[in-house]
Each structure stands twice: as C-alpha cells, then as structure tokens.
Amino acid sequence: MGKLILKAENISKHYRLGRVGSTTLKQDIYDFFRKNSFFKGSNKQQVPEAVDYPNDIWALKDINLDVCEGDVLGFVGKNGSGKSTLLKILSRICIPTTGTIKGRGRIASLLEVGTGFHAELTGRENIYLNGQILGLNTRQINERFDKIVDFSGIEKFLDTPVKRYSSGMYVRLAFSVAAHMEADIMMIDEVLAVGDSEFQMKCLAKMKEIAKTEGKTVLFVSHNMQTIRNLCNKALYLDKGRISDLGNPDKVIFNYLKKEQVEYLFQEYDDIQDAPGNNIIRIKRAEIVPDYGNGPKKIRTDTALTIQFEFWYTGLPEIDMAVSILVFSFAGECVFDTRSAFTKIRQGIAMGECTIPANFLNDGSYYISMAFVRSDNTLLYEFDICLSFEIEDAAKLDNWYGKWMGYVRPNFTVDLNQKQIL
C-alpha cells in the first residue's frame, strides 16, 4: 500500500433548491448580515443552518476518504447518490460546504470529452486548447501529439475546423486528448467512453490501461459492475450522499445490488398494501430462477434464466392485458423487450414466466423492468428496475481472453471451409 495522496475529511455539500429570484436576494442580504460577525460583534461559526429551509438538501454528508498512491477507486451508487458531486469536489470544481481536502500532485478531471473544444478551430488547434485546459503545457502536448492523433485516427482532418467533423470524429478526437492526459490523480467518468461500439471498446481498453499503469491513482465512476470489478482494487458505494460501504469491490458491489431497491434476483411481498404498484396492479413476487444444471452456482453465459412473476390484479372485474419484460444493460440501453400475448385476467392473482435461453446474453450486468399493458396499449403499471443480475463469462474459449463484444452472444454457426488451395 502506497502513501496517502488524497485525503478528504468530513466533506459535506449543501444545495439550496428552487429558483433564484427576489426571495434569494432577500435571503442573501439576510445571510450577509447574519453571517458576518463584523456587524454583530460576535464570532459565530459560519456553518449554514440548512434545516431552516425546506428547499435545502445535502448532496453529500460527512464523507471521509483516504486515497493511497496507486489506488484505483471505483464509485458506485444510483443516479443522484452524489457520485458526480463528490468527484467534482475532489477535483476542485465545486467547493465543499464543510470539510477539507488535502492532496498532492496534479489532478486531471476527465468528466466529459472535449471540454472547451471550439467549433471554429481546427482539430490541431483544439488538441492544444483542450490539452491545455486539462492542465498540460505546450511541451507536454507536443510530446503526446502523435500518439493522440494516432489513437483518434483522424490525421487527414487535422486542419479542418471541428465543426465540420462528424459527431463520431469529434468524440474520437476529444477522447484521444483526454486519454493521453497524465496526472498524478485521474478522475474519470465512464461516460467518457464514447462513439460507436468499436471505439467504445477501444476507449474502455485505454481506460483499463490507464488504471492498470503502475502507481497511477484513479478515481472512477462507472455503472458497469463488471468494469469496476475488473479495474478497481477498492470501491466506494454512495447512498443519498453518505458512504454506505467502502473497501473490497466484490463486497461493495454485492452490498450495493442487495441494498438498493434493486433486489438482485428476488423480491416478494406478502402484504398487498406494502407491495409496489398502483390501484390496478400490485407486485407479489418477481424472481430470476437460474438453471445451474450440474455446474457451479454462478450465472454464466451458458445458464438459462427464468423470470417468474406474480401480481395482484385489482382493477375492473375483467381485463385484456399483457406483460412486457424489458432487459437493460447497466449502461441503460435496452437489450430486448418481449411481450406476452393479451390474456383475459380477472380480479385476483396472476402469474407468468419467461425464459432467457442459455447462450443468449453476453457477459455483463443487466437489469429487468416489467410493463403491464392493457389491450388498447395503455400502460397500467411499470415495475422499473425490479431485478438485476450479472452474467459471467462461461469459459475462456480458445485463445481469446478479451471481452466479447455486444449484448448478446448467440451460438450461431459460422461456417468456415477451405475453398481452394493455391
């Protein structure tokens, strides 16, 4: 374990919600006179009393964090849990309401690609501009210039204004600059991986390379549990602005998936009152039943998954309805959407199931949403992100150790024959 390189003590971040208007001006003037001890002659501590106003929220509360040299720390948490706010505070973009951050070395914050790109300028000018905004000097950019251009693959368009670039070329160039920053502490947001899927893989590989470089400290926000598991030696789970768990990535990810409303493979409700739903549909049970066969108890690409569900129907006496099952990747993309036939359901409990065959989904993390639809296509209820599961690679086939591409991995036959011998 290396020496401490970044130390955050007691970080909290407070936001005042609502619109800025004449009330805020009044508030400002009030605060000015109240806070400035100069006018009162007392030396009161200046901590905003947040509880006073209903519109106040704490985006982060009492965060203590030690990062050592060489740590690759992954941040997990739902949207709005404060991941980005924490990253922004650590990279000095926002100021914490309380607490101090001490550190050494230069920080590169790669929260977005193409920060400060100017549409009128050429690709070449923009490499320098972007690089310098991210904290390099001209000499350092000169050293990397060829590598950046190589990686982006746009050398032909270097002297064209970037506004004439296709969006793909634009993000390629932008990512390339970001990827060639070298700093003591790197703050990376996964949204950095951009472009078409081929380039995304290249981006992720580059990020891995950065993270794996000896002695580099990386703070990494990702929604992909697999990536965090692969890259990080530490993970941090934020829940409503507080550190919920910190430590070994496997443990943290497990706690994250278990603790969030996302209840992993199984959720069941005995009492109709507590069950999620509305006055037409209430969920009784939703479960993923993996068919492990004789193998180990792990969901792998060759495991068939059966999604079972039960719900109370409490609407009109009889209805013609269907249930849709949607599988999403953790990046938020829908992998598929499949629907039952329209069926007559009477008041009471209904059930159904759907099997995802083995060798269909690729390895990765997925979650499931269900939609209950009436025959006229009215949405009755959407049970969002009700289950989540993670698929591991079945076997390292052949000599291929990289990640398979795509969300599905069907076993289609690919014929290969010798046609002619020269």
Added chain:
Amino acid sequence: MQNLYDENLRWWKWEIKSKPSIFSLGLREIYYNRGLILRLVRRDLLASYYQTLIGPFWIFLQPLLTTLVYIIIFDKFAKIRTGSDIPPLLFYLPGSIIWAFFSDCLSGTMFTFIANAHIFSKVYFPRLVVPLSNTITQAIRLSIQCLLFLVIYLYYYLRYHNVDPAPILLLLPYLVILTAGFALGTGLIASVFVAKYRDLETFIQFLLRLFMFATPVVYSSSIVPEEYRAIFWLNPLTPIIETFRSAFLTNGPETFYYLKIASVEVFVIFIIGLFLFKRREVKVMDII
C-alpha cells in the same frame, strides 16, 4: 510523534477548504497557467476571424466606421464643438478606440461565468485565467488600432503640420493599463453578481450605454458646464481619454491631477474586484 506530524505537513501539497482564505489570490497558480492564458488569447483571436472575408481587417474597420459615424452625426449634423481646432478624425478616433477597449473588456469579463459554465463545470483551473486572457486579447486589438491611429496621425502631421506630439505621450502605456484595470475591476465585480442574477446583465449593458455619454467620447470635456466638472472628472475614463487626445496636441487640457485621482479609483476598484472574484469563483458554480 512530532516527526510524523512534520512529515504530514510537508507531504500535502495543496488543500481545499470550505471557506477560501481571504488573502490568497493564487497568483502562483495563475503564473503556472500562463500557457493557458495565451492559448485562450490565441483561440479568441483565431476564432473571431475564421470564415470571414476580410479577417483581421475588422480590427481597423470597426473603429474607423464608428468614427466616421461620429463625425457625420456629431460634427457635421449636430455641430458639437470639439473645443480645439484638431481635425475631427483625430479627435473622435482615440475616444472610440479607448471606449471600445473598455466596453469589450468589461462585457467580456462580466460574462466570465455564464459564457464558460460548460468548461467551469468540468475542469478546474484558476477562473481568473479567463478574464485575464480576454483583457489581453482586447489589448492586442487595441495596440493594432493604436497603430492605425499613428498612421493617420503621421499623415496629418506630415501633410498639414497642424498637430504636435506632447511629452505626455510617454504615458500612453500607462493609460492602457489604467483602462484595462478599470474594466477588469468593474467586470470582475459584475461577473460575480451577473452569474446569480441574470437581470443585472441587461441592467449593466444599459448602464454601460449611458456611461458612454458621461465619458468624453463624442464630445470634448471643455463643453461640460463648470458646476458639473468636479463630478465629470471623477470618471476615470475622462482623464484617460483627454490625456490620450492631448498627448498628440499642444493645447489640450491639463489632466495630470485628475489622472492621479483616476489611478487611485482604479486601484481600489481593481482590488475589490479581484478579492470578490477570488472569493466567489468556485462557489458561483453552484448557482450558475
């Protein structure tokens, strides 16, 4: 134990606190980012003339056209006395150059946070880099315009012999610095408030337009009635523009005393602006 403590102190290179220190201006950080300042200057200069027909010549054309309009309206139509017998072109040009410099610096600085919110919300660098680079950009334009003025001046000097340079000419660089300081100071103060209350933007633009008439851009200070002169000369731009004018003429008004007052005013405004900006630069990001 003592040793460990000492080592800790030396180990940390920087520290972010919830309340920035009042007296830290981060000048070293700005020096460290000097490359970025120049890069932004280059960006602004390049970008403003890409895909234009006459490119950099706009730098000349803008003050020339403005001056032409002033001559037609104020000299030929309204017949406002310039207070001296200098050619109208030489009279209006310095005023409009200095005014444009002041007004561009001020508006550029004022929109520091609003115009760069997308960058500021993703990357940290000392925010002062942006207004400084804007001021340098404007100063480069100003110096090019001054060359134009010089050419015209030489033409009149050689052809008519009716204008004479005065030794106060040596103050010219100081006048530019003074104007820049005034614009930057007010701009920095404005930027902090404009970021929070957008209607101030309209208000300040409006004030700026009125302020032009309180400054001897299109008239000479000699036409101001005696009872208003004391207030009139308190405007730092008044002695600046009048000095600029009289630097090239023999019979201009004596401005040295007012220039000293202006220097003090500008210094105070600049310091207030600098500290206010420094104090709010990161906090502003929460409300933009």
